Structure formats: C-alpha cells, structure tokens
Amino acid sequence: MTKKDNKTIQDLKRRLLEAIRVLSSEDVLDGSGHLSAKIPGTETFIINPRYAGVLADPADLCVVDFSAKRVAGTEPIPLETVIHSVIYKSRSDVGSVLHCHPRFSILVGLQESGLVPFNRDARMFADGVPVFPNSAGINSEKLASQMLETMGDHYAVFLKGHGIVVSEQTIEGNAVSAIRLERAARDQILLSSFSQPKPLTDGARGRLRSRMDHPYRIWPYLLYQHGIKSKKDARKLTRSMLKQIWPDEIKL
Ligand SMILES: [Zn+2]
Incomplete structure (x- = not known):
C-alpha cells in the first residue's frame, strides 16, 4: 500500500468514526447498526465491527470486499454486512451505506402512508422511500438482493418493523440523510396524532445532490x-x- 492510499484510509476511518459519534448522539444509531464507506478506486469498504461503533478505535474498523469477506482487521464484522456489499456492487453512485434501527423511522415504515413529503426534512425523500416487507435480519446474499430490488434507484429503504438502510455518495451526506429521515419520521408521527400528514403541494423538490455530498x-x-x-x-x-x-x- 502506498503512503497516499494509507492516508486515504486513515482519513476515511476518522470521518467514519466522527459520523458514528454524531449518529449515536442523534439517536439514529444505538448499540446496534453499522456505517460503511467505500475505499475509492477499490472493490472494498470500511465498516465498524460487530459492536457499538462508538466503542471502536480506528484500528478496530474492518476492511471488507464486495463479497462480504473481511480482508483486513481482526474484529468480527456485523452479521448484516451483506447489506453494504450488495449495494456497493450494484450502485456505483453510492460511497457510504448505513443500516440501523431508529425508532421513529421504524414506526413510519409501519404506517400505511409510508413517509409523506410534508416538511423540509421529508421533502428530501420526495422520490419515495420503499418498504421492504421482510423483517428478518439481512444476513444472506439472497435476502440482501431482495432488499436491493425493493430499494431500486432510491437512496433509502425501510425494513418493515426492523430498521432502515440509507446510502449516499459521501459519509457526511449519508449521515445527514439518515438524521433528516429520522427527524421527518418523528415529526410525521407527532403530526399524525392530531392531523393527517399531506405532501407539500408547492413542488416537493427532492434532493439537491451537491448539498448532500458536501453538507x-x-x-x-x-x-x-x-x-x-x-x-x-x-x-x-x-x-x-x-x-x-x-x-x-x-x-x-
Ligand atoms: Zn438490522
């Protein structure tokens, strides 16, 4: 590995751990869940080990290839690592993937309406957040491929009664996207308690890619x-x- 490659990986590890801290403080990640980042120009990615990401040091992060095999690191990798590998394999526009179990997003994934683009946060997902109907842990290539099919060309998917998968081009954009999804879900639940959420009528503009890549x-x-x-x-x-x-x- 060249000096430059090593610097790229160290930089990604630092940014990944920073994002895990933010996501944990924002109640998007709890003790479970995992965040990954593709190593540019390779078919590998970095992911936190099979325990709370906030407890991991840079040396504990694992490098995994697109067939979900660990190629560097000594810690066990998450049981649902295959979620990340199938997305990277088929979506070259994705540079970071998050899977977690945030409570309000899980509730909205169970609502018949799904996420309604009714406010600023939700509007980012105006292209829709599909619902994967299977609540099982995604620990096989088969289940992960079915999830990928449900996800289509969207950036987020609800896993019914289980959690969410969110993806973006950058680690930071991905974390912001997941935070916005959870905030939108929390507000939708709150609004649903006294009124029916309806989509904004003055043009749900969807995501602004460059702002998501560099929020x-x-x-x-x-x-x-x-x-x-x-x-x-x-x-x-x-x-x-x-x-x-x-x-x-x-x-x-
Ligand atoms: Zn899960």
Whole structure:
C-alpha cells in the first residue's frame, strides 16, 4: 500500500468514526447498526465491527470486499454486512451505506402512508422511500438482493418493523440523510396524532445532490454541537466543504 492510499484510509476511518459519534448522539444509531464507506478506486469498504461503533478505535474498523469477506482487521464484522456489499456492487453512485434501527423511522415504515413529503426534512425523500416487507435480519446474499430490488434507484429503504438502510455518495451526506429521515419520521408521527400528514403541494423538490455530498451547513454544526470538533475546526471544515461546491468563490 502506498503512503497516499494509507492516508486515504486513515482519513476515511476518522470521518467514519466522527459520523458514528454524531449518529449515536442523534439517536439514529444505538448499540446496534453499522456505517460503511467505500475505499475509492477499490472493490472494498470500511465498516465498524460487530459492536457499538462508538466503542471502536480506528484500528478496530474492518476492511471488507464486495463479497462480504473481511480482508483486513481482526474484529468480527456485523452479521448484516451483506447489506453494504450488495449495494456497493450494484450502485456505483453510492460511497457510504448505513443500516440501523431508529425508532421513529421504524414506526413510519409501519404506517400505511409510508413517509409523506410534508416538511423540509421529508421533502428530501420526495422520490419515495420503499418498504421492504421482510423483517428478518439481512444476513444472506439472497435476502440482501431482495432488499436491493425493493430499494431500486432510491437512496433509502425501510425494513418493515426492523430498521432502515440509507446510502449516499459521501459519509457526511449519508449521515445527514439518515438524521433528516429520522427527524421527518418523528415529526410525521407527532403530526399524525392530531392531523393527517399531506405532501407539500408547492413542488416537493427532492434532493439537491451537491448539498448532500458536501453538507456545509449542518455537518460542521453537528460536529461542533456534539463536542466532536472545536469551533475553529468546525469553521475550517465549513470552508473546505464550501470550496468543494463553489471552488471559484471560496479562497482557503
Ligand atoms: Zn438490522
């Protein structure tokens, strides 16, 4: 492995663990669930081991190939690792996958309406979040392929009575997407208690890809809010994300 490859992997590991901390603080991840990131230019990805990701150190993260076999690391990999490998294998637009069991998303996955694009958070999923009808743990290639078929070209899928799978191009975009899904689900449950949620009529605009790849407002804020980055470092990250979106306007 070259020095540059090693730096890429160390960088991905740091970002993955930061995202796991944010997702845990936001009650999207609990002791279970797993987040992964594809190693660019390879058919491998990094994933947290078969225990709470917040307890893992960088050295505990595993490298797994697209047939769900561990190729580096010593810790056991999650039983549902195959969720990640089947998505990476067939979706070249995906760079990060999350599977977890957040309570409000599970409730909405059980509602007949599914997720309704009724507010700002939910609008991001205006293209729909399909429901995979099988509640079993996805621990075989067969089940994972069925889930993938249900997911189609969407970025998120409810696993009925079980959890969610969310994917995006970047780790940060994926974490923000999952947080928005859980917030939308919580608000939908709340709204459902006194009114029927209805889709926004003034154009549900769906996701803005570049903002999801580099969520320059919410991501540095979350890292700061949850005590993961200092104000100075959060500001530095904001500027580097802004530069990814508007390279000509932002000078570092
Ligand atoms: Zn699960």
